[in-house]
Amino acid sequence: MRPFSFLTPETLDEAISLHESHGKSARYIAGGTDVIVKIKEGKLAPQYLISLKRIVSRERPYLDAETGELHIGAFTTHRAIETSPLVQSRYPILHDAIKNIGSVQIRNVATIGGNLVNAVPSADGAIPLIALDGTAHIYGTKGKRTMALNRFFLGPGQCDLDSGEILTEIVIPPLAARTGGAYVKHGRREAMELPMLGVGVLLSLEEDMKTCAKARICLGVAAPTPFRPLSAEKYLVGQAVTEAHLAEAGQMAGEESKVRDSIRGVAWYRREMVGVLVKRMGLLALERARAQG
Numbered sequence: 001m002r003p004f005s006f007l008t009p010e011t012l013d014e015a016i017s018l019h020e021s022h023g024k025s026a027r028y029i030a031g032g033t034d035v036i037v038k039i040k041e042g043k044l045a046p047q048y049l050i051s052l053k054r055i056v057s058r059e060r061p062y063l064d065a066e067t068g069e070l071h072i073g074a075f076t077t078h079r080a081i082e083t084s085p086l087v088q089s090r091y092p093i094l095h096d097a098i099k100n101i102g103s104v105q106i107r108n109v110a111t112i113g114g115n116l117v118n119a120v121p122s123a124d125g126a127i128p129l130i131a132l133d134g135t136a137h138i139y140g141t142k143g144k145r146t147m148a149l150n151r152f153f154l155g156p157g158q159c160d161l162d163s164g165e166i167l168t169e170i171v172i173p174p175l176a177a178r179t180g181g182a183y184v185k186h187g188r189r190e191a192m193e194l195p196m197l198g199v200g201v202l203l204s205l206e207e208d209m210k211t212c213a214k215a216r217i218c219l220g221v222a223a224p225t226p227f228r229p230l231s232a233e234k235y236l237v238g239q240a241v242t243e244a245h246l247a248e249a250g251q252m253a254g255e256e257s258k259v260r261d262s263i264r265g266v267a268w269y270r271r272e273m274v275g276v277l278v279k280r281m282g283l284l285a286l287e288r289a290r291a292q293g
């Protein structure tokens with residue numbers, strides 16, 4: 001492993017100016033669970049690692065009392081999200097996804113920001129946050145900007161950050177009444193392995209507790225980036241949320257997905273499983289929406 005200098009700025013501006021001075025020879029590091037692996041494998045050889053860990057920020061997700069928005073700082077560890085009573089009670093789709101990332105040792109250090117910026121199609125954190133209509137808050141030399149997380153991913157390993165920009169926060173709009181969601185990571189084992197598929201479904205119900213008012217379906221490893229099958233979502237809206245309608249939506253989602261053959265699974269099986277898992281997560285989302293009342 002080539003030696004590198006480890007820099008520890010305490011503010012966002014300091015981090016950005018260090019990145020500007022060192023240019024391409026510098027790399028940000030948060031938990032380091034991706035960066036250090038890549039350095040060890042010889043895929044990256046930065047001369048400077050700029051740590052984001054000393055930058056002061058909120059350590060746990062919190063609700064803005066005025067707007068009802070959920071804020072999650074980018075430097076928040078998966079473990080802080082997983083153990084948050086707020087996330088456990090109100091955002092089970094996010095809890096489902098985060099609690100199965102790697103191992104508890106990984107979740108203790110790895111951050112949600114690192115998971116998103118790493119931008120692999122299997123990133124477990126991305127799917128629920130897109131289903132929840134999350135927005136990425138970004139800071140760089142040109143100041144602050146925001147963008148819908150749905151547009152943040154450009155391709156495998158690529159996201160819409162300019163050189164030196166830092167992802168600072170993810171903001172989730174207030175949940176509509178009678179909303180429930182669920183996520184499943186499908187693979188040979190649940191943890192410590194990249195999933196063959198990640199499937200998240202979020203449903204909001206009308207007052208009759210049966211009709212779908214809003215549907216979000218987000219798929220991981222079903223396309224080069226996290227992917228929303230829009231025709232399946234549209235099909236569900238205005239329908240009674242039944243097993244048959246969820247099965248139909250699942251089939252549409254499978255057909256719309258851009259699954260490929262890979263060592264973790266063949267395309268036809270993945271497509272079939274999209275159908276099965278959209279239905280299964282839809283039923284769980286329905287149950288959770290009804291429980292929210």
Ligand SMILES: Cc1cc2nc3c(=O)[nH]c(=O)nc-3n(C[C@H](O)[C@H](O)[C@H](O)COP(=O)(O)OP(=O)(O)OC[C@H]3O[C@@H](n4cnc5c(N)ncnc54)[C@H](O)[C@@H]3O)c2cc1C
Pocket residue numbers: 027028029030031032033034035036037052074075100101102103106109110111112113114115116117118122123124125165166167168191192193194
């Ligand atoms: C054994 C093991 C198991 C794993 N299991 C899973 C799993 O089940 N599911 C899963 O999704 N992932 C898994 N991962 C991948 C990894 O742990 C996650 O993607 C993690 O969230 C990365 O966060 P980090 O803070 O460690 O990122 P880092 O390694 O610190 O950084 C990752 C990338 O993001 C950049 N970066 C980090 N934070 C920011 C920021 N705020 N702004 C701008 N750039 C930033 C870094 O420069 C780097 O390019 C696993 C990794 C290991 C080693």
